[in-house]
Amino acid sequence: MRDAGDTLISVKLMQWYDRHARTLPWRVPPGSTQAPDPYRIWLAEVMLQQTTVAAVQAYFQRFTTRWPTVQALAAAHDEDVMAEWAGLGYYARARNLLKCARAVAEMGGFPRTRTDLQSLPGIGPYTSAAIAAIAFEQPETVLDGNVERVMARLFDEHTPLPQAKPILTAYAARLTPQHRPGDHAQAVMDLGATICTPRNPACGICPVMADCAARRAGTAPSLPRKTRKPAKPVRLGIAYLGRRADGAWLMERRPPHGLLGGMLGWPGSDWTTLPPEDVPPLGAEWRALPGEVRHTFTHFHLRLSVQVAHLPISAQGMFVPADAFDPAALPTVMRKAYALGAAHFNISEVS
DNA sequence: AAGTCGTGGCC
C-alpha cells in the first residue's frame, strides 16, 4: 500500500511538474482551471502510442484543424483519414481511430471510466488510464515505457520486461495520488522523457534523486532490463510504377488488415525471403530500374526493386489522376519507391 | 500469448 515514502515522492514529482511541465498542444497547463478537451487528449494519446512527441506535433495540428471535434472526425471519409495519417506508422491506429470516433459520436461523447474507455477500438490499458486520469481526473495508474523505466529505477527492479510489467504496475499504483492524478501521470512521463531517459539519465537534476534505489546502487543507466529481440530477417519484393499517358498512376488500396492495411500503394509482388516472382499488373514494357528501395519495418528489412512502364490511355485498372496524386498520402515505403521511380518519368522530385 | 504492426532519431 501507499506509505509516507510514496507520498513524499509523488509530492516532489508534482512540485517539479508545476515548475517544469512542457507546453504541448493537447495539454492544459498545471494548475489551470480550464478543463482539458477529451477529444484532443484521446487523439494525442493514440498518436503518441509508440511514437515520439516530435513526430506527433505536426499530425496533431493538421488533424485538429481539419477535424476540430469528434463529431467532425466521425463524419470524415476513411480515405481522407488514412491519407492524413500517412507517414505516422502503425496504420491500424488510424482505422481504429475512425471506428472509435464514430462509436463516441453515436454515444454522444466519451465515456469517463477506464473500463468503458477500454472497450473502444484502439484504446487499451495505457490509453484508457491516460484519458481517465488526464481528461476526467480519475485516479487511474498509467503504465507506458516512461513509467516502466522510472519505476524500475526508483525501486531498482531488475526483473526484465515484459515479465516485470505487473511488478512495475504495482509500484506505479502506489505512487498514484487521489488528487490531480492526471498531472501526476504526466509528471512521471515528462520525467522519463526529459530526465530519467533511457541513455545518460540526468540523475544530478532529478527531483527524486534522493529517493531512487537505482541511483544509490549505480544501476540506473542499465534499467529497465529487457529480453533480447530476435534479429530482423531480410525480405525481397518488386513494386510496379505504371503511368498512363494522361499522367494518372496505376495504384491499389491495400487490404484493410495486415501490413500497411487500408493504405494506398503501388501494385507489387509479395514480400518474401526468396526472390519474388515477377508478375506485372498489366501487359506493358516494364523496365527494372537500377538501385533498390531499402526500408525497415518492425520485424523485417525490405529490399524493394522498382519497375516502371508507360501505359496506354486505354489501360484498365485503378488509376489515380495526376492532379489527385500526392506522395504525402502514401506510407513511407511507397513514397520511397515513388522517389526512385519519379526520375524515370522526368518528374522533379521535391523530397 | 507471442507475433504482428511503421517510422524517424539517436549514437
Added chain:
DNA sequence: TGGCCAAGACT
C-alpha cells in the same frame, strides 16, 4: 551501420 527506442493495441 545497425540496433535501440518512442505516451501500445490487437490477435
